[in-house]
Amino acid sequence: TDEIKAEMVDGMAKKHFPLCMRTLHESLQRDNHLKHFGRLQYGLFLKVLGLSVEEAVAFWRKSFSRITDDKFNKEYKYNIRHSYGLEGKRANYPAKSCLQILTGGPSEYGCPYRTFSPENLQAALLSSYSQQGLRSVDLPEIMAAVKSSHFHVACTRVFEITHSADVRKGDGVGGESVTHPNQYAARSIELEK
Numbered sequence: 001t002d003e004i005k006a007e008m009v010d011g012m013a014k015k016h017f018p019l020c021m022r023t024l025h026e027s028l029q030r031d032n033h034l035k036h037f038g039r040l041q042y043g044l045f046l047k048v049l050g051l052s053v054e055e056a057v058a059f060w061r062k063s064f065s066r067i068t069d070d071k072f073n074k075e076y077k078y079n080i081r082h083s084y085g086l087e088g089k090r091a092n093y094p095a096k097s098c099l100q101i102l103t104g105g106p107s108e109y110g111c112p113y114r115t116f117s118p119e120n121l122q123a124a125l126l127s128s129y130s131q132q133g134l135r136s137v138d139l140p141e142i143m144a145a146v147k148s149s150h151f152h153v154a155c156t157r158v159f160e161i162t163h164s165a166d167v168r169k170g171d172g173v174g175g176e177s178v179t180h181p182n183q184y185a186a187r188s189i190e191l192e193k
């Protein structure tokens with residue numbers, strides 16, 4: 001993957017991220033904070049996307065704008081380096097898949113297609129994706145998939161609609177349906193090239 005700079009993340013989120021990661025990105029920007037599991041989930045996603053540890057530290061430092069450098073270094077920097085395998089057991093932690101996001105963890109960091117109420121989901125879809133061509137007439141089909149608990153099908157359909165210049169219905173994310181937030185983002189970035 002190409003290197004991604006801290007200041008590029010915001011623009012990329014609006015163009016390339018699936019709804020789960022946009023939701024985390026937006027709450028981080030709004031609150032200048034994100035709780036532990038959200039940080040972990042979003043941080044590992046950004047790592048796999050191609051953010052180096054230096055750029056990750058810069059990104060989180062800028063996002064957590066309401067705390068001092070001292071607090072940031074003491075409470076957060078270690079965890080960021082840890083998730084890159086540079087501290088503690090030095091494990092190479094993978095980013096979570098849709099299945100893991102759908103089935104585990106506190107619901108506030110889950111898959112929005114599953115955790116949001118139908119009203120909130122439709123509002124979030126329109127506000128996140130209308131610039132990429134998603135319209136209200138597209139919602140019934142997406143909501144039908146959600147209603148039958150086919151959350152990844154709904155997510156895949158959103159990908160197809162928002163990349164309709166290159167992708168037809170049924171093409172999915174490079175021939176398959178969405179199984180991982182990083183697969184979604186990587187394919188979106190690839191299509192832009």
Ligand code: SF4
Nearest residue numbers: 018020098111155181
């Ligand atoms: Fe994220 Fe996967 Fe849910 Fe899409 S289906 S929003 S990529 S967890």
